[in-house]
Amino acid sequence: MLPVLLALAASAMPVPPGEQPVDPYAQSDANAGAMRFQGQSMWHAFHEQAGVQRIVDGFVDRDIADPVIGEIFKGQDIVRLRRTLKEQFCYILNGGCAYSGRTMKEAHKNLGIQIKDMNVLVVNLQKAMAAEGVPFFAQNRFLAKLAPMKKDVVVR
């Protein structure tokens, strides 16, 4: 039964332009790894769709160029990363998006991420949110949603 479902999921999941194909997986908003906020205040604090796009692009740009964690992103599908991160942020901020990416565990397996890498990533996200002018308290509310993902992201 499972292979059939996965085949169905895969067939319903064409590879978006510029992205590399990935092994089939079951899509679900639950893959985003966090419950979404209620109401619209967080979505507004992040300047909605345009703000989230700028934040994710700034965040990914910082990560790729980062002297500590840049290496981890070499050979990764950055086009897909930007798209799924924008979906994930939009979903968690209750911006009305569906999340089509993999689970945090699945997306980070074999990357060998340590706590230090995750902390560098957090700072890059803080800088990207600050550059967008997201109030610091709203930044922290968002980070509080992401923090428990550590157990799926940090694998060694």
Add this chain to the structure above:
Amino acid sequence: MPPRLPLLALLAGLALATPAQAGQEMRAGGKLVLTDGVSSVEGAAGGGLATWALIGGNETRDGIGGSAHVTYVPLADYSLTSYGAAIGIMDRVELSYTRQVFDTHEVGAALGLGKGFTFDQDVLGAKLRLLGDAVYDQDSWLPQVSVGAQYKHANRGTIIHAVGGAHDSGTDFFVSATKILLGQSLVLDGTVRATKANQFGLLGFGGDRHDSYSAQFEGSAAVLLTRKLAVGGEARTKPDNLGFAREDAAWDAFAAYAVTKNVSLTAAYVDLGSIATVKGQRGAFLSLQTSF
């Protein structure tokens, strides 16, 4: 001296016995700024007055780090200077040493000790993180919990005995719970300390009124204003063991600022109450810390 050595060895052994993760790579640094706390008055990672459950040093569970600090506390009639260093092992164990120098200035002359007479104290601390992650466990109310001990030795045994102090050395034991409530941008800490110390130990341990351990409380609350700045307040109760002078609780209001990844500055207004019969010992608490 002897009692602390087996304890330190035990704690260091526990840290090194932490099971290694598959493919674990040792790395320097890596903590988020301010999540190693600042150096408290006794040298442990904490706020200014309170010891916290956080482990000092910039290391993560994959490394060994450390910190060094100098602190100056000018009060109405006295001043306290302290300096020391700490080692953090795998974000699990903290070992610290601090020397405190308490200058009596003019009060020393009035008491016949001599102007600028100092009471000094060495503090050796060990802390073990038992459970929890104050930073990342945001889906749980469980705080980071640490236990520890601080062996203290005061250098003025003769005077301490003359004013009713029972011992010139002693060991405090504490359990500390620290939680960052990221969704609320708050840092909370509560610490219970079993101690006999008079004025942190500078006036010895136990006294003519009481010579037994009592449970004392240290609490801190701070709000994170930016990635690099936290402001808050602390309160700390202390024993009242000496008949010649009442001892009060202490409190402060502080700001801690991460100047760089490796340097933090703490400035506070502190009120230590009455010290050795001289009331109203309020003033500043200024501390510079570097960590790696």
